[in-house]
Amino acid sequence: MSALPAEQTSPAQNTNQACAYVLHGLNTNPARMEELGDVLRKMNIQTSVGTLSGHSQIPEKNEEISAPRWAKEFAEQWINATATCKKKNDKRIFVGYSLGALTAMSVFDSQKSPILPTQMILLSPALNFRYKVMMIRSIAWLPFGSLPSLNHPDYRARPTTPLRSYNALFELHSEWKNNSWRATASIPTLVVLSEKDELVDSQAVAKTITEKRLDRWNILWISNDDAPLSPRYYHLMIDQRSMGARAWHTLKETLEKSIPQSDQESPKNAR
Numbered sequence: 001m002s003a004l005p006a007e008q009t010s011p012a013q014n015t016n017q018a019c020a021y022v023l024h025g026l027n028t029n030p031a032r033m034e035e036l037g038d039v040l041r042k043m044n045i046q047t048s049v050g051t052l053s054g055h056s057q058i059p060e061k062n063e064e065i066s067a068p069r070w071a072k073e074f075a076e077q078w079i080n081a082t083a084t085c086k087k088k089n090d091k092r093i094f095v096g097y098s099l100g101a102l103t104a105m106s107v108f109d110s111q112k113s114p115i116l117p118t119q120m121i122l123l124s125p126a127l128n129f130r131y132k133v134m135m136i137r138s139i140a141w142l143p144f145g146s147l148p149s150l151n152h153p154d155y156r157a158r159p160t161t162p163l164r165s166y167n168a169l170f171e172l173h174s175e176w177k178n179n180s181w182r183a184t185a186s187i188p189t190l191v192v193l194s195e196k197d198e199l200v201d202s203q204a205v206a207k208t209i210t211e212k213r214l215d216r217w218n219i220l221w222i223s224n225d226d227a228p229l230s231p232r233y234y235h236l237m238i239d240q241r242s243m244g245a246r247a248w249h250t251l252k253e254t255l256e257k258s259i260p261q262s263d264q265e266s267p268k269n270a271r
Contacts, residue, residue: 018091020047021081023074023100025124026169027149027161028238030055035239036095039252043259045093048081050074052103054165055157065164067171074103075113082115091260092117097238098200099169101125106176108183119259120189124197124235126169127176128204140166150199152233155242181212189217190258192251194224196234220254222247 020040024030030051040047052073054065082092094117096104101122107113136147146160153159191209193202209217222237227244229236240248 016089016091017085017087018043018045018093019082019085020045020093020095021050021078022047022095023050023077023097023104024052024055024157025098025100025151025238026126026165027151027156027158028055028097028099029155029157032155033097033238039255040093040095040259043256045091045259046084048077050077050081050100052099054162065162065168067168067175070103070168070172071107071112075107078104078107078113079115082117086115091119093119093121093259095121095123096125097123098126098235099172102127102169102172102176105184106172106179108187109176109179109181111179111183116183117187120184120187121192121255122189123192123237124194124200124202125191125205126173126200128201128208129173130197130199130201133199136166137170139163140170152229152231152236152242154229155233155236155238181214185212185214186216188258189214190220190254191217192220192222192237194222194234194237196223198233199235218258220251222250 020037022033022037022040024033030049033049037047037049050073052070078094085092092115094104096102102125104120105125105127108116140163142163144163146162147166149156149159149161191205193205195202206219209219222243224232224234224237224243224247226246227242229242233242236242237247243251
């Protein structure tokens with residue numbers, strides 16, 4: 001009896017997919033995250049940029065802003081962004097800036113998302129706050145009103161930040177603190193920090209990573225002193241203009257070295 005022919009497997013079945021999802025910060029225009037998204041796309045990674053309520057170019061009611069809504073929006077967008085990357089050897093990369101990083105950590109550590117990332121990149125993650133941010137907490141519970149945006153005019157989604165947005169930020173932070181690192185401690189993570197960050201206590205973030213012995217977490221200290229952005233915002237580190245050419249090159253080089261290259265040939269890049 002002749003041997004049975006070997007099972008035929010198409011190249012597509014053997015291809016490991018790579019998906020990335022990028023999320024903005026508080027009152028940051030989501031479109032400003034596209035330059036970072038393009039870096040990932042050039043690495044052959046199917047990349048989507050998310051948007052939370054209160055940050056789109058379409059006017060929205062402030063009543064629609066809340067921590068549960070942001071968590072739900074993130075979870076749904078994350079699942080959609082990684083829909084084609086569910087196999088064991090696929091790569092699912094989350095990239096979050098400030099509020100975006102906190103939102104994802106809150107959802108992942110509370111295990112509300114059935115799909116965890118295989119790698120995370122956290123830029124100025126809102127895990128520990130400076131005093132000026134904590135001062136806002138005393139009035140953030142008010143159901144109305146807003147404050148002048150702490151973001152650069154060219155990068156903000158709105159001229160002012162609703163108190164509801166701050167309240168949602170602090171609520172997400174409290175929820176995350178109750179579940180911190182339950183799921184994310186074992187995820188390879190690059191944390192990009194500035195020693196001069198005006199809003200996030202970067203030293204406290206770094207100290208906690210050391211004390212928690214998060215062996216799979218690495219810190220990349222970035223100086224954006226040569227950024228052409230005026231006035232300079234040290235918390236803002238999402239593109240070449242906000243970081244400066246040298247720091248931007250360092251970030252891109254680090255990402256290229258730390259993110260395994262995808263086997264896929266021509267992904268359909270989501271926008």
